[in-house]
Amino acid sequence: MRSNSLALIPVLILAALLRLLRMHVRWDEITLAYSAYAEPVTQALIDGHPTALLGSWIGLHPPLWGVIHGLMEMVAPIPWVWMGFSSLCSLGAVYLVGRSGGWVPALVLATAPVHLLDAAEVNNYPLASLAVAALVVTARGPWIGLALAAVFAAWTHLLTGVAAVAVVVWRAWALRTVDRRALLGTVFLGLLPILGGALRLMGEGSTWAQPDGSLLVWLSMVAETVGYEGLVLAPLVLLGLSGASRVAWLALGLALVTAVGFDAAAAHQRPYLGLLAPAAALAVGMAVRRRRWLVPVVLILCTVRAARFASDDIQRIQGVVSDLRVERGVDFALSGAEPGDTLWLVAPA
Numbered sequence: 017m018r019s020n021s022l023a024l025i026p027v028l029i030l031a032a033l034l035r036l037l038r039m040h041v042r043w044d045e046i047t048l049a050y051s052a053y054a055e056p057v058t059q060a061l062i063d064g065h066p067t068a069l070l071g072s073w074i075g076l077h078p079p080l081w082g083v084i085h086g087l088m089e090m091v092a093p094i095p096w097v098w099m100g101f102s103s104l105c106s107l108g109a110v111y112l113v114g115r116s117g118g119w120v121p122a123l124v125l126a127t128a129p130v131h132l133l134d135a136a137e138v139n140n141y142p143l144a145s146l147a148v149a150a151l152v153v154t155a156r157g158p159w160i161g162l163a164l165a166a167v168f169a170a171w172t173h174l175l176t177g178v179a180a181v182a183v184v185v186w187r188a189w190a191l192r193t194v195d196r197r198a199l200l201g202t203v204f205l206g207l208l209p210i211l212g213g214a215l216r217l218m219g220e221g222s223t224w225a226q227p228d229g230s231l232l233v234w235l236s237m238v239a240e241t242v243g244y245e246g247l248v249l250a251p252l253v254l255l256g257l258s259g260a261s262r263v264a265w266l267a268l269g270l271a272l273v274t275a276v277g278f279d280a281a282a283a284h285q286r287p288y289l290g291l292l293a294p295a296a297a298l299a300v301g302m303a304v305r306r307r308r309w310l311v312p313v314v315l316i317l318c319t320v321r322a323a324r325f326a327s328d329d330i331q332r333i334q335g336v337v338s339d340l341r342v343e344r345g346v347d348f349a350l351s352g353a354e355p356g357d358t359l360w361l362v363a364p365a
């Protein structure tokens with residue numbers, strides 16, 4: 017166990033560095049728009065309306081992320097704080113996967129494009145990935161740990177809530193009657209405050225109005241996001257899926273396909289794929305555990321994609337630094353603005 021913990025340290029350092037680079041390149045107009053999504057929840061916090069918090073769903077997103085973001089915005093409205101919190105959630109998912117499955121699945125998740133690309137976003141997907149990791153890691157432990165992880169997942173995203181229900185039912189099947197009742201009862205009580213918001217969401221026409229997408233375009237987006245290394249690792253995911261990882265992975269996959277099919281989720285949105293990453297990384301770890309000769313292959317693939325990501329982000333950071341030296345119209349506008357003035361930035365120009 018101690019050797020596994022020591023081997024996990026360099027993986028966590030690598031994961032932290034990659035996410036730190038992400039934080040430097042993710043602050044743009046899209047990230048700014050994401051930060052505005054939680055404005056109703058922030059206003060509810062400012063006004064002191066706790067009941068409004070429970071009903072403040074944003075798309076398929078339950079209130080938890082909005083509450084956390086709102087609190088951060090009230091205390092420290094600084095983009096680095098928001099992106100830093102998301103990066104810590106992403107790093108936490110790597111840690112949980114590593115503690116459960118060892119350094120190999122931790123390395124897979126630390127460098128997985130579907131997880132890393134959105135690791136510093138100002139939205140709930142890094143938090144949801146952490147919830148999925150907690151869900152699969154606690155599934156074999158004491159029932160109270162799984163119950164808390166399931167409630168956490170359900171309060172974070174509708175898709176992770178579906179995975180939570182699937183894992184809880186799977187685990188409850190094997191428990192003693194008294195533990196089964198305790199698990200199911202605790203989860204039900206934890207979900208009760210947000211059930212009203214979820215039912216209201218299901219009845220709104222806008223929930224089922226996401227744009228349609230071509231299957232071919234979606235598959236192309238998946239392949240491009242996963243990358244060549246991910247496509248090589250994909251068979252190991254299928255070989256290694258077992259237990260809670262398999263249940264969570266299949267539940268998330270089926271829920272995502274169903275949501276896209278009923279226009280509740282947009283097929284072009286890449287962050288959904290990151291929710292599958294923790295279970296997939298643990299599956300790779302399980303496949304490698306049975307075939308030790310694959311360890312060097314996984315190590316090389318993960319090293320290559322980590323180097324590529326780091327190189328791309330460093331180049332983008334250098335581009336931002338160079339761009340800051342160019343004087344633009346917005347610089348003149350800011351220099352002439354006075355306290356209380358509103359400055360409109362239109363993109364594209």
